Amino acid sequence: MMLLSCPWCGPRDENEFACAGTTHIVRPGPEVSDAEWGRYLFFRANPKGVHRERWRHVYGCGQWFNVARDTVTHQVLAVYRMTEPPPAVPGEGP
Amino acid sequence: MKYSALALLRGALSGPDSWSPAWRSPEPKPEYEVIVIGAGGHGLATAYYLARNHGIRNVAVLERGWLGGGNTGRNTTIVRSNYLFPESARLYEFSLRLYESLTRELNFNIMLSQRGLILLAHSRHDLDAMSRWANAMRMNGIDAELLSRDEVAAAAPLLNLSPEARFPILGGFTQRRAGTARHDAVAWGYARAADALGVDILQNCEVRGFTRDAHGGVTGVETSRGPIRAGRIGIAAAGHSSVLARLAGFSLPVTSYALQAMVTEPTKPALDTVVLSPGTGAYVSQSDKGEMVLGASLDLFPSYAQRGSFALTQGILASTLAIFPSFSRLRLMRQWAGIVDVVHDSSPIIGPTPVPNLFINCGWGTGGFKGIPVGGWTLAHVLATGRSHELAEPFQLERFYTGRLIDEAAAAGIAH
Amino acid sequence: MAEAPTLHAAPGITATVEHGLPVLSLRYFDAEGEFAAAAARAAGVPLPGPGHVVRSGPFIMAWRSPTETLCLAAQEAALAFIEQALADHPGGCTVELTGALSAVHLEGVRLDDVVSRLGGLAGAPAVGATARARLADVPVLVLRLETEGASLLVERPLAEHLEGWIRETLLDLA
């Protein structure tokens, strides 16, 4: 059970949070092709390594925030608010 | 050599040396007609059917670790074809029928145990949903029966049948031909049979890149055991599909999650069927060894770590006790996780990729085991002929652009 | 409005349950902004920062999220004063929540022993602090204003569950 640090409530067990998958996905306008729309909806890098994802502190303050996390070791490399620019983290591929 | 009771007797008289290796450990050849990446059930079945159905025997199966060491050996071994949509029903029913003849086909006892799968209805709404499900299965030509509460009780007397239960049991529905099979045996049986047909199974052979021709088509792979050329390449790598896709320069609608399962210490027979309670998430069977096999549930965040979260372990066990309260004093003995490839509609992807000569079988998510025979059959078909098998046509990458998803989980309100 | 409190006890700890707490939610876009400042003036105390709770006159002000402070009072009428003071104030709004929340008040030296047995926190937050956490598998806001006491605020329909968990915990502590 991971320990995630909510930017507002501090470190809590993973089961207080919900993960919504990859973050920093740019939502295209309605004019894009079906293929581009499909890529936006479904296609993900799914890296074995550093993953930028978003979590919500469901059982706490209800806030969404971003996490950079290694999907192999589960090490949390960065936690930042939705409005903060993404910090660089070691080990992130191109 | 042929396996039989007689062979066992011969082995007893003349010792271990009378047995021959189940498969060879060959050195890689510089080139194969077809390379299959991943020696799990799907990859091995693909190689077997390439040889058996299409006469293509110059085949290598490449495996990073040990054959059958991934999800094939990490699931809860359940086979069934209780699907709503005709497309899925055809696919999984074909798979179940292959399973039904697999022991003799492979001369390897996969211990297919068709002890039935019961889904529990905890509300009248559940009963209605199961009525739809059972009728849809019958439309698809698959056995399905609705069960009264008493029939459920007779099949699994240790269930919590109290009307005061938090999740009372009102009835259920069953597919009697569903059940379990010995997971290792499926991998080993296909491996042995494929090997006997000339397929090279190359273990400890990790794919590190693809070689390409001028048109971008794949011509081979770079591996930890050197480069190997191939005319066509198939990927059957489950949770690692995205990693291989990235090496080949495309992406997939796949996210990898850890699927957790566990067993208790073995006890004498106490449960004679497979029980699934969609309302609580409990999924319980008892193995031939006597262990209660529990799970499987996903840690709901992306993961390539083959271990599960303790919070989920607690959740799985709490759900188990909600329907089997007497299991409280059994002890949890082993717990593990496999990395599964989950797509939005929980249905597989079997067919070409954007890269010429490269084909894929992935997206089985939590249900890959039951799909092994058909996954191998259809990937072999597209590798051999260049055309998708009729059964696999609805299961192409294209559906993520057209929106023609085959979303059993959404329709049935239960994850497969 | 409050119903009769329920009492559970074990050596070193008592738990009382209170329904129908008078509560007003203060919602704002900016914790430093005009609305929050007006709320602070009305309550007579700066709104508590993240993870904090303060008592001011008849009010208990408890941080709940970056855009929400709960204002609790013994009487609903006291809340009307705040509500009126903030009516039509830009940058936020008030939402009446009286009756939405129930509280389990824990008192005694074994406070941490009980909180640490609810599945989420290793102990009660420090005096003057709040914690929103998963306790007894439901979302709970813990307020700590006393050395030997804390209040566990929970949505009313979930109070029975939290209370049941605490009742069994006290039974086994005894």
Added chain:
Amino acid sequence: MSGHRLAAPAGAFIDRSRTVEFSFNGRPYQGYEGDTLASALLANGVRLVGRSFKLHRPRGIWSAGAEEPSALVDVGSGARRTPNVRATLLPIVPGLSCVSVNCWPGVRLDLGAVNGFFAAVLPAGFYYKTFKWPDWHWYEPAIRRMAGLGVAPREPDPDHYEEVTHATDVLVVGAGLAGLASAVAAARAGARVCLLSGSAHCGGALGWRGDVEVAGLEREARALGVRILMRTVAFGVYDHNLVCALETVSEEGAADLPACVLRERLWKIRAHSVIAAQGAFERPVVFPDNDRPGVMLAHAALKYARAFAVAPGRRALLLANSDAGLALAPQLAACGIEIAAVADGRSQQVEVSAVHGARGVRGATLRAPDGSTERVHCDLILSAGGFAPAVHLHSQAGGRLRWIKDSAMFVPDGAAPGLWSVGACAGAFDRAQARAHAEGTGDALARGQPVPPPPVSGAGICPPARAVARVSGKQFVDLQNDVAAGDIALAARENYRSVEHLKRYTTTGMGTDQGKTSNINALILMGELTQRAAPEVGTTRFRPPYVPVSVGAVVGRRTGALYRPLRRLPAHEWHVGRGALFEIFGDWLRPAAYPLAGESLEAAAEREAHAVRSTAGILDGSPLGKLEVFGPDAARFLDYMYVGSMSSLAVGQARYGLLLNENGTVVDDGIVARLGAERFWVNTTTAGIERTQAAFEEWLQCEFVDFRVLVTPVTSRWANVTVAGPRAWAWLAAAGFDPALAPAAMKHMTLKDSRIEGVPLRVLRASFSGELGYEINLPALKSRWLLERLWSKAAGIGAVPYGIEALQVLRVEKGYLHIGTDTDGTTLPQDVGFARGLERKSVAFVGRRSLTRAAGRDPKRPQMVGLVPADATTVLPVGAQIADRPPPTLTQGHVTSSYRSPALGHPVALAMLADGAARTGDTVRVHHLGRSYAARVVALPFYDPKGSRLNG
């Protein structure tokens, strides 16, 4: 009687002044307080205690700890029966009653032992090669009965389990010398320290040797405030240094227990640093018939003698394959166990070529390298093959292992993330060095300084295990699962050579002992057979749990009513008083109907629905989801969220909305009302409140970050009392409601704030029944008061309370869809009659883009239609499939909702039908479980198509 009690002063753990009576396999025995079942049985001369898993061979007590593969018993009976308890860990208590597992009719005469005669044809993996004809199903039932160990209880567990969350700086697992030393050092350096002792005594192996150093350290640890948890075994290290441990609270099997006791306690300990100090296991020697009762790990024998004053035999043969093993001979002799012979497998290469005695050791034949043999009379064979450090937690935490060839053991290769090993589990067997290293580790971790590497020393020279050549008799590697050296040779021959294949093919290490004394030997043997070193065969990553843990303890309080929260209506008692039939809908306990005496649910629902259509009814709709949405961008935001324009609502107006996800599927519906210029009231479905709120917050916080909108959930704040029917207003008026709410003054789909007796009301005129309807929202704890007030006027109106079932009848008559019943996770808005609404809406909304993909434009999509059975009497079964022919064939759709309509006098049903809108008037066939019905497709709604009844 070979085992017997030794004289004092031996017996550090037992209290000779307290005798304990217990029974084993139905026979009464005596022991002392402090005995384990194993020590007490040995003291009573009992050697045969169990039967093995596959071959049902007789087995005795093999170890003195958690590694026990053989001595398993079922404890207690009835609901408190606990299967597969290790006798070596089970304290005896008055009244304890236990039986051997896996034998029938008894452990002495076990019919399953017939398997032993066929052992030769039952090698590893035999079942893969046979039982194929005619079919596995023929053989499986018998095999299932033979398998399994103990008997599972059949009744719910009466006992309690609790879970404690703990946080600490340094957690030390294991309270032997190294663990104590590191805990004390860390505490001295100012850290908060928690120390787990697996047994009831500190000191580990030294504890029962009467070591004084241990007692001093334990005193100091307590003085420094170290939190010491006794009888607490860490079984798992999880992400981010969460260590889970199980504390035994109540004794297993005690007689006269209260109806419910706190049995075990789960500790979830989040530690900044973890120090593993779990010691080492003894690695057994492999030789023929090394499973006979009377064969035992050598250190276990010493422990029985020292700690429990029990000699497991009178004359012992010591098989020492290691320096440490040889050193045991004088110690055992000093305890009063005669050493008949010492076979030094280390240098002299003396082997056991045979064990004599089928039910228990009576002697052994030793064979020297020159082939000469010697028969030794003994009743005890002690096996000392070297050490296997307990690297489990290190491995669970992600640590690597390295192989120490001289001592034939794996030790940690550096620290694991967040976890450091000390003492024997780090390979540090030299006492002084281990203590110094443990102290250095505790101190460094407390101060945040680099931790010194462990001194791997003191284990001595130990050749790897090997099978004895040219002998008959099975040489067991894994006792519980009956895996012998020959099985490993078979696996090697058949190319199951990697550790994963070896384990799975032979089942080595898959038993309840999880291979604590077998895994390393299996690796070594496989390595020798395939000319590889053990690490080349592989080491499996250890997984939790380190020892098996009760399911109940992991679950804790989450059983019974506390499994998942169940929500009750704020006016629950009022409904009880009305005779409600409650059912669980989602997480809510709600009245399905209010049946009269002898009335069925269906009849009650039809009566209630009829009353709503003819007079009035009252429904408790309190669980309905409610949100307040506030802010300058609230209107624009709601336009994005719903199909249905919300920005054009005037204050006081309300509108129906369909909520989609980005994939275009319908996830919820609801009513949005405008409370003010910047303030909206949103009703969601009961089941949909959480996903709606989560979706709102995700869009606001993650995508539309510049929108100034605040969403406040108010579901629990407001109860909802719905009054519907032609006499609804008359009823409300009679109860004293404000005339401004009268239908003439308040239009359908408008909302007004009002008061009654000072109680604030938020009244929405809306209808899910098609009748004049008021949804009266009021402070939750006032709902009972209002219900009673209305009820006091009901008689004059002829009003009834109605439940969910009647509501369903009413809404189906009106053709209103119910999310999750008529829709599923594949439904698009155009499937449920919103094609025109989509065209009308000009602004963007979530999910819109997805609706225009090929799948969304498919004319064969299912569409919601009405069905009326052709015979006008059959209620079409929900879930029945629509098709021209009986199955198997391609389905065209299915029935989603179906009721007998009291208003129309015949059954009606809703269905999803391919291209349904174009098929009005068609007759279709509906198939259900082998029966078939004809039904007519009709336009919706069935009842009051003009909506004339909405205004009463």
